[in-house]
Every structure is written in structure tokens, then in C-alpha cells.
Amino acid sequence: MPLAIEAHRLRKRFGRTDVLAGLDLAVPAGTVFALLGPNGAGKTTTVNILTTLVRPDEGTVSVAGHDVLARPDEVRRRISLTGQSAAVHEVLTGTENLVMLGRLSGLPVRDARDRAAELLERFDLTDAAGRRVGTYSGGMRRRLDLALSLVVAVPVIFLDEPTTGLDTRSRQELWAVIRSLAADGATVFLTTQYLEEADRLADRIAVLDHGRIAAEGTADELKARIGGEVVELRDESGAVLAELPTDGTVHGLRAAVERIDLLPGAAAVGATVAIRRPSLDDVFLSITGRDAVSGPESTAHETSAPELQEAK
Amino acid sequence: MSSMTTVTHPAGPSAATLIGERPRIGALTAESVFIGRSFRHSVRDVESMLMAVMLPVMLMLMFTWIFGNAIDPSGGYVDYVVPGIILLCAGFGASSTAVSVSRDMTTGVIDRFRTMPIRSGAVLTGHVVASLVRNLVATAVVICVGLIVGFRPSATPLEWVAVFGLVALYILAITYLFAAIGLAAGTPEAASGYGFILLFLPYISSAFVPVATMPEWLQPIAEHQPITPVIETIRALLSDAPLGDEGWWAVGWCVAIIVVAAVWGAWLFARKAGRR
Known part of the structure; x- marks a missing residue:
């Protein structure tokens, strides 16, 4: 099975802290991979390196078949990132947010509009499509945020703590969406502090501790350990x-x-x-x-x- | 391990989406999208829109009706003060750029753009262009209100063009500066706070009273700070008076500020985006 994400001996130091201390990752294409760890374990730094936002001090990394350090723009054409805080524009409507992202993704206006309507439907936001995002609930914002990262169905999707701060119902709705992404064939890389979330969603789980992978396997393999x-x-x-x-x-x-x-x-x-x-x-x-x-x-x-x- | 489905999936009406790549984006598409976004922000932010229109009106009326006769009992103060009010309003109007830029940089919005194959600096272009247009409108409001309360410019059409050109250059300079402040500030609130200092500069210039009436120690500062030549140039153009070399100083200052703010901003943008 081809690898969607491959990282070798990643190191990153901020000031005097080794945030990543030789991280290795291998994520097969078309799977859901959960990076599990407490606050400060280096989850967001890992995501930032994989998504071209931060350069590692050492190590090699390739995503969607391209070297992240040498060809960041090739990687950027094939990934999407949903960060910890919802990156939505409050004074714009749901539709406008999506059309804007579509235009920035290279879609003609017409296609961007069609795609926006399709995603609003899929994320159960059609009724709120014409409302400003400032009036949305927390769960609605998160759904829109996720929809924004799916405007183009890229092969590798990064979700940094996608359900942090959501109530149980919104969380379960989001889980259903994440499962459907995997069913469409995308590779999903998510970070979480919630063990239950990793257990429910992920094909493979890596436990991140002090900037290293402390254990990796399926939920059952880890439990068997x-x-x-x-x-x-x-x-x-x-x-x-x-x-x-x-x-x-x-x-x-x-x-x-x-x-x-x-x-x-x-x-x-x-x-x-x-x-x-x-x-x-x-x-x-x-x-x-x-x-x-x-x-x-x-x-x-x-x-x-x-x-x-x-x-x- | 999940099944390897790489193409389409017939699960429901919505799931049938081809896994693919982002198409290549046309030149200047990002710029035009971000300019549109910033315009929408400007127009929909009711408070700042009201501010942008009300402030010129209020300041104009205050300086001519309340202060005007005390400063110049002959009634000619309105002709003196119009350039100062234009710059004061442009400063207020541009200061919201610092907050908008800071908000983009701190809310994760910029991270999404930076993980897309676009020139993410185009976000800043959007804010700058929106500020330019917003403040040119405010300038027009100042001039209209001025005309109503007795402002009688004697500029030729060519001089009017020069006035708007210089005002536009000044707006660009102060907007670039506010954008850089927005990049440097840790939070939108801090950005708003730092920007406030710049808004006091017009008072320590020849905008409202002649420099010669200020305390002696303040005069060299007021005389040589960037706003004074801009004010003097606009004033001379509007009253069809001889310009001297003030015009060159005015343009020089604005261009210098733009260059410094752009370099500083570019450095901050690269550093800030790379750190997180």
C-alpha cells in the first residue's frame, strides 16, 4: 500500500525545548491515522511541519508523494488543513466563505458556487447558508470550517484536534463526517487528546510522548500490549x-x-x-x-x- | 484497516466527489478574491462604516464652528484646516487595518491560506486596497462637508488631481504602517493600542495651528515630521499657492514610509508565519 505521509527522524526545537525529538511516521494512503497525545506533546508542531507551515530543524518528510521541504507548492495542491481554531470569516455568510475558498482553490465562480451548495447540503448547513457566520453556533462553525477544507477533494486531509470544545452531539456529527471522508478514499491525519475519538475513528493510532512516537498500532494492538x-x-x-x-x-x-x-x-x-x-x-x-x-x-x-x- | 477506495463512492447524493488536486490558480486571482473579502468586511462592519462617514463630518464641524473663530477670528480657518482633517480621518480610517491584519494572523485564517498554493501575502494586499478606497471616500466626505461650511478652494483641475494623488499616497503609507503594526502585535487589541500613537501625529504638525505658535522645543519636531510637508503641500495646492520644495518632501516621506513598512511587514509576515 502506498504511503500518503512519510516522515523520518523529524526534529524541531523552539528555544530550549525539543518539541520533536526524532519523530517517524508512515501513514498508508486511504486510512485514518490518529496522533494521540497530551497538550504540549508536539501534535500541532507535527501537523504544522506536515502541512508546510513550519520547517523542521532536521529530518525528511513527504506528503502525497512530494517532498514537503523541496516542493511545498506541490504538497499544498494535495492537502487541506483544519486547524484548532475555526478559520471562518464571521462577517461573511456560509456560502460566501465557501465560494471564496473555491475561488482561491482555482475553481471558476460558477463551479465554486455549485460546490458551496453541495457542501452546505452535506454538512447540514443549507438553512444557514445565507446567514453571517457570526450568528452560527460552535458546532456549525466547526462543520463549516471542515467544509471549507473540502472545497477541493484533496487526497490528504489534516485535522488538528477537530472536536476540541464541541458538545457530545456536535462531536458525533463530526465523527460521522470524518468517517465519510475516509470512505471517499481520502487519507485523514487527525490529532486528538481524546482516546475515545482515536478508538472510534482511526485505523491506526500513534501515541506521541515528549516529541517521539511512544507506541503505534491499531486500537486493538495497543490494548493488547x-x-x-x-x-x-x-x-x-x-x-x-x-x-x-x-x-x-x-x-x-x-x-x-x-x-x-x-x-x-x-x-x-x-x-x-x-x-x-x-x-x-x-x-x-x-x-x-x-x-x-x-x-x-x-x-x-x-x-x-x-x-x-x-x-x- | 479500511478499504482502498480511490475514486468515487456512491454513498448518498453528496459523497460522489473525485479525489483530486487543487487546480492551478490564475495570476492575480488570489489578490482579487482578497480585495473583495476586505471590501465586504469594510461595508458590513456597520460601526466602522458609520465611523468612517461620521468622523469627517463631526471633526469638520467641530474645528470650524467650535475652535475656528477662537483660532482665526477672521473666519478663514476652514480653508486652513481642511488638509489636517483629511489626514486625521485617513489615519483613523487606516487604523482598522492593524486590527484586521492582526485578526487574520491570530485566528488560524492565515494558516489555511498558507497551506494552499497561493501567495498568502495577498491577504495583506486585500486589506491595503480596501483601506485606500475607504479613506478616499472619507476624503471626499471631508471636502464636501468643508464646501458646505464655507471652504473655498482655488485649485485648478490639475491641482485637484495632485491633491488626490498625494492623499492616496499618504493613505497607502499609513495603511502599510498599520498593517505592519498588525503583524507585529500579538492580539487584535494590542494592534489597536499601538496604532493609537500614530493618530496623534497630525496634532504635532502644521495641520491645525501654525508651527510658529508652538513652544520652541516642539517646533523642530513639528517642522520636520512627515505630516507637515504633506499638509503644507495639500494646503498650497488647494489654495493655488506656490509650493516650494514641500511637495518633494511630502512624496519622499510617503515613499520612504511605504518602503520601510513593506520591508518590515514582509519580514514580520515570514517570521510570524514560520514560527507557529
């Missing part, structure tokens, strides 16, 4: 108080249960213990030695999955 079941302690209301990964052996399981027994809350009325399959949260914890949110200071061995979700 940590092997055994997880033991969790819940209080009366069902909230998770603690969860301990095990190596899947009888001995390991017993040790985990004994450790849990010593925790505060284990002896409380209504406290229960359960065993479950590992989640991506657990994978993240076991790979990076900390949870996805708290950053390097926290060792967070007993951070629960619901807390992880809520913290964002």
Missing part, C-alpha cells in the same frame, strides 16, 4: 475510585485485589470491585507512565477513566 485485565474499585454510587492494570495472571490479579483492599474507600459500605478489559486510557497510562491530562508531574496510578473524560 498491556495484556491483562484491569481491576477497578467503585463506590456506592458507581463512581470509579481506583483502577489497577494487571498482567492477566492469577497471581497478578490477586496482587491487584490485595492492593485495592488497602485503599481508602475499599472498606466503605457499598464499595465494589470489578474486572474489565483494558481501555485506551490504560494503554496511554502504561505507555507514558502517566495519564493523558495531568502532564509529566503526575504519576496518577489511580486516576480513573471518568475523571480523565471530565477533566477535559
Whole structure:
């Protein structure tokens, strides 16, 4: 399978910080690839290098079959970027935003208009087409933002944290759109802090930690890496108080249960213990030695999955 | 791993889109699109449009009716002050360029354009051209209101052309400067703040009172700052008076400011866009 994105030993330093410390990537064409990592792991820098915005200090990188450093304009003809903040024009209407992008993409005015109408329909924005974007909700802006990057159906689509700040419903709508892009044959490269998002959308997931890929594989492969079941302690209301990964052996399981027994809350009325399959949260914890949110200071061995979700 | 579908997909009415490349864009297409965008911004921003029309009217009336007789009891102040009001309004009108440029640079808008095969600097061209047209309209408003309240220019048609040419050059200079400030500022609010300083320059010039009436230490500054020769040139042209070498100084200053602001702006644009 041909590679849509290929990067070798990318390094980027801002001031005294090594943002990327020898990053390697290989993304097969036509797949959805998720770069997963906490804030400050280097996700946006990676996207900026792949999309010609930032030059790496070292390393080679090619996207859509062209060298990003030597032929940036050839790459730019074949990619689109949807950044973290919605790049929409508030005083223009939805249609005007799309027609403008179409014209800038080299479409004649007529084609740009047709394409705008088509995309508004696809993103369920037809009713708001003639309204100024300033009146749109957050979810509508994100959909328009994504539509803008699809004015020309380029082969490689970059989405930098596409659902950050969206409510659950808008997020699920956007997930459906991203899946349909992949179904059309595009390569989708997305970054996310949400393990669930990577799990739902991506064919392959890479965990970025301190500017390096700490682990890579399908969601199942990554889950299999940590092997055994997880033991969790819940209080009366069902909230998770603690969860301990095990190596899947009888001995390991017993040790985990004994450790849990010593925790505060284990002896409380209504406290229960359960065993479950590992989640991506657990994978993240076991790979990076900390949870996805708290950053390097926290060792967070007993951070629960619901807390992880809520913290964002 | 997902299936390898590379061409069209019959899923629903909308999905049937050929995966392809962006067509090559015609020369100057980006420029014309961005100029259109900036015009729409200008026209739809009701507050700044009102400001652009109301400000010249208010300033003109204030300086002639309220200050005018105190400064020159003979009633001739309106003829003296018109060039100053033109430049003052042009400064206010151009200052919104700093905010617009800063907004583009900080909201991710520029990143999308920079990942497309276009000259992304054309965004700035759009803002500059829109500012030029907006402020030439404001200049026309100043002159019309002036005529209503007693302004009696004696310029020949050729001198009128020269007046508008010089005003256009001045607008370009100050707009380029504001665009560079917009690039240098971290946020649109900061851009607005820094730009404010430039708006005070006309007061320390021969725009509203003769330089000779200022404190002695201020006179050399007022005499040699760029706005004074521009004012003197416009004033001489409008009253059909001898020009001396002020005209060359005026054009020279404007061209110099444009060159410096353009070089500074280009450097900021390249650096800012490359850093993130």
C-alpha cells in the first residue's frame, strides 16, 4: 500500500525545548491515522511541519508523494488543513466563505458556487447558508470550517484536534463526517487528546510522548500490549475510585485485589470491585507512565477513566 | 484497516466527489478574491462604516464652528484646516487595518491560506486596497462637508488631481504602517493600542495651528515630521499657492514610509508565519 505521509527522524526545537525529538511516521494512503497525545506533546508542531507551515530543524518528510521541504507548492495542491481554531470569516455568510475558498482553490465562480451548495447540503448547513457566520453556533462553525477544507477533494486531509470544545452531539456529527471522508478514499491525519475519538475513528493510532512516537498500532494492538485485565474499585454510587492494570495472571490479579483492599474507600459500605478489559486510557497510562491530562508531574496510578473524560 | 477506495463512492447524493488536486490558480486571482473579502468586511462592519462617514463630518464641524473663530477670528480657518482633517480621518480610517491584519494572523485564517498554493501575502494586499478606497471616500466626505461650511478652494483641475494623488499616497503609507503594526502585535487589541500613537501625529504638525505658535522645543519636531510637508503641500495646492520644495518632501516621506513598512511587514509576515 502506498504511503500518503512519510516522515523520518523529524526534529524541531523552539528555544530550549525539543518539541520533536526524532519523530517517524508512515501513514498508508486511504486510512485514518490518529496522533494521540497530551497538550504540549508536539501534535500541532507535527501537523504544522506536515502541512508546510513550519520547517523542521532536521529530518525528511513527504506528503502525497512530494517532498514537503523541496516542493511545498506541490504538497499544498494535495492537502487541506483544519486547524484548532475555526478559520471562518464571521462577517461573511456560509456560502460566501465557501465560494471564496473555491475561488482561491482555482475553481471558476460558477463551479465554486455549485460546490458551496453541495457542501452546505452535506454538512447540514443549507438553512444557514445565507446567514453571517457570526450568528452560527460552535458546532456549525466547526462543520463549516471542515467544509471549507473540502472545497477541493484533496487526497490528504489534516485535522488538528477537530472536536476540541464541541458538545457530545456536535462531536458525533463530526465523527460521522470524518468517517465519510475516509470512505471517499481520502487519507485523514487527525490529532486528538481524546482516546475515545482515536478508538472510534482511526485505523491506526500513534501515541506521541515528549516529541517521539511512544507506541503505534491499531486500537486493538495497543490494548493488547498491556495484556491483562484491569481491576477497578467503585463506590456506592458507581463512581470509579481506583483502577489497577494487571498482567492477566492469577497471581497478578490477586496482587491487584490485595492492593485495592488497602485503599481508602475499599472498606466503605457499598464499595465494589470489578474486572474489565483494558481501555485506551490504560494503554496511554502504561505507555507514558502517566495519564493523558495531568502532564509529566503526575504519576496518577489511580486516576480513573471518568475523571480523565471530565477533566477535559 | 479500511478499504482502498480511490475514486468515487456512491454513498448518498453528496459523497460522489473525485479525489483530486487543487487546480492551478490564475495570476492575480488570489489578490482579487482578497480585495473583495476586505471590501465586504469594510461595508458590513456597520460601526466602522458609520465611523468612517461620521468622523469627517463631526471633526469638520467641530474645528470650524467650535475652535475656528477662537483660532482665526477672521473666519478663514476652514480653508486652513481642511488638509489636517483629511489626514486625521485617513489615519483613523487606516487604523482598522492593524486590527484586521492582526485578526487574520491570530485566528488560524492565515494558516489555511498558507497551506494552499497561493501567495498568502495577498491577504495583506486585500486589506491595503480596501483601506485606500475607504479613506478616499472619507476624503471626499471631508471636502464636501468643508464646501458646505464655507471652504473655498482655488485649485485648478490639475491641482485637484495632485491633491488626490498625494492623499492616496499618504493613505497607502499609513495603511502599510498599520498593517505592519498588525503583524507585529500579538492580539487584535494590542494592534489597536499601538496604532493609537500614530493618530496623534497630525496634532504635532502644521495641520491645525501654525508651527510658529508652538513652544520652541516642539517646533523642530513639528517642522520636520512627515505630516507637515504633506499638509503644507495639500494646503498650497488647494489654495493655488506656490509650493516650494514641500511637495518633494511630502512624496519622499510617503515613499520612504511605504518602503520601510513593506520591508518590515514582509519580514514580520515570514517570521510570524514560520514560527507557529
